[in-house]
Amino acid sequence: MFFVDVLETESLGNRSYLAGGPDAAVVVDPPRDIDRVIAAAARRGVRIAVVAETHVHNDYVTGGLELARLTGARYLVPAGAEVAYARVAVADGAVEPVDAGLELRAVATPGHTPHHTSYVLEEAGRAVAAFTGGSLLIGTVGRPDLVEPRLTEELARAQHASAHRLADRLEDAVSVLPTHGFGSFCSSTAAGGEHSTIGAERAANPALVQDAETFVRELLAGLDDVPAYYAHMAPVNSEGPAPLDLTEPRRADADEIARRLAAGEWVVDLRSRVAFAAGHVAGSLNFEADGQLATYLAWLIPWGRPVTLLAHSADDLARAQRELARVGIDRPAAAAVGSPADWVAEGERPASFRRATFAELAAARRDGADDMVVVDVRRAAERAHGWVRGSVHLPVHEIHRRLDEVPPGTVWVHCAGGMRAAVAASVLDAAGREVVAIDDGFAAAAGAGLPLVTPSDATAA
Incomplete structure (x- = not known):
């Protein structure tokens, strides 16, 4: 009997999956912080035999390369993706064994990217789940405008065709398990729910109920802003991300915080907006640790600018560091824990606003x-x-x-x-x-x- 475990990264609106049988499993579109994946496999008592990417991601840094290296798993990446590291180049129709009676079948589904590939999990030759990445989402599809503006309409048409390709070959009961669409900006429109099947999508997904011309016209008209940091994600993922380093940043005192602000660096206060408004270091910026920290800080900050994190607690600091590493902001220049009383230089007063x-x-x-x-x-x-x-x-x-x-x-x-x-x-x-x-x-x-x-x-x- 197969299983599928969902690994949620809520702040980025993404899901990764651990799926397999009693002895071995595949991980689809793993997050950067692979310790979560390894822990999930340990709880199941399974070996990670395969790591599969549906595409070179535009919205987060993958942990796939490092996960495959650490576990010895076969690393599947679509053959059309240009990457700088060794991997198993997966072509349409390729079949990868996962566990006894369980196989993963590649299905070319271009649209979100030109090389996008979905994976169908088959148990004893019968399709039971489709890992659709950024192709067929719940109630929508992945956006087609993240690769190259001149390709957007072509990829939108490919999304329509790819959705039909999946629907035409899979039975209604097959689960649809996308990577994007739970708040991700990789989704063309807001996704319609948490769980779905091919039958449910066949009945309601615009890509499957609209003709191609209507679908493409409405899809292109509804595209929203693209986070600026997306431009940096695919190059990092194509080159091969470095192993994640979540060791604690060096602690900064009030004088260092003041020097970094004076140098034009970003000092980010992770406390709640209520606490920040009541008192903060003048010149610091407020991105709540419990908000969409990675999305909005990475969207606003000039890429590569040093950032110092100020947090109420060490736990808040650690959570924020993990969150930012998922989008390539790997090592804070420095950090401090406490309150404005600890962070404001001698002779200065905290700033505030209404x-x-x-x-x-x-x-x-x-x-x-x-x-x-x-x-x-x-x-x-x-x-x-x-x-x-x-x-x-x-x-x-x-x-x-x-x-x-x-x-x-x-x-x-x-x-x-x-x-x-x-x-x-x-x-x-x-x-x-x-x-x-x-x-x-x-x-x-x-x-x-x-x-x-x-x-x-x-x-x-």
Whole structure:
């Protein structure tokens, strides 16, 4: 009897899989921190015999090469992928033994990348699960625009064909087990659920219910922003990632923190946005350890810029270090644990700024404050559904480069829920602006009486 264990990396919206029988297993699309994978195999009491990549990943650094090296597993990488290391180059139709009665069959499914390959797990010759990587996701497909802009439409068409290729050869009961689609920016649109089968996708996935022209048109029209760090992931994965080093960073005192800030390095405070607003080292930036730390810090930071991490506890620091290593920010320049009292240089005071709700923003507007500017830091796709009248749109991942576009006055900054507003507020605060972070859900804006603009209003105007 086969098993499939899911290894979730929630912050990146990805899943890896450990699947096999009583003695041996395959790992599909392993994360960078392979200690989790090795521990999962140990709990099952199985040997990792095969490591399989569905594609050269654009959104995280793989642990596949190191996992194969440590375990002696055969390392499967699609034959069309150009990589600088030895691997088993997998072609369409190739079959790889996993355990007695269990085999892995490669199915070429280009679209997310030109070389993308799915893997069908077969038990006694019968397909039981499909590891679909960035091809057929739950209710959608992987985005086709991460490789080369000139290939985007061609790859979108390939996604449609690949989805049909899987659906045509697999029975309804076969499980669909994608790598992306649980919040990942590799997903073309938001995925529709946690579990699925070929039959469920056949009935509802746009790639399987729409004709090719409609599918491609709507897919291309709905593509959202791409995190800037994605440009660095495929080259790292193609070259061969270095082994992960999670040893504790060197500790910095208040004077060193001040020197690093003065040198233009990034000092990142991992505490909650509530704690950061109440008091922080002037010039530091707030990326919550419990938020989408890797996605947004890696998106904003100039690639290769040294980063010093400030954390409330050693556990928070360790979690953040692991999270950042998954996207190639391997070694913090330094770190400190404690509170602003420990991090602020002698003679200096912690900086702070206000937090507010949409109701407080509405009240301030009614009171006639004429130096207010409202900045919306949501992505364009989010703002397209409606926005606060008179607000300035500067997506959070662009605000550090567009500070000169923020009008004068007190800046009230909001997103959809508060996390990204806190990031943007810290950037503005570090730049010397007076800022108010709106820590509130955007749905509260209408209830607060703020005038909203909808797409239909904008069209009519």
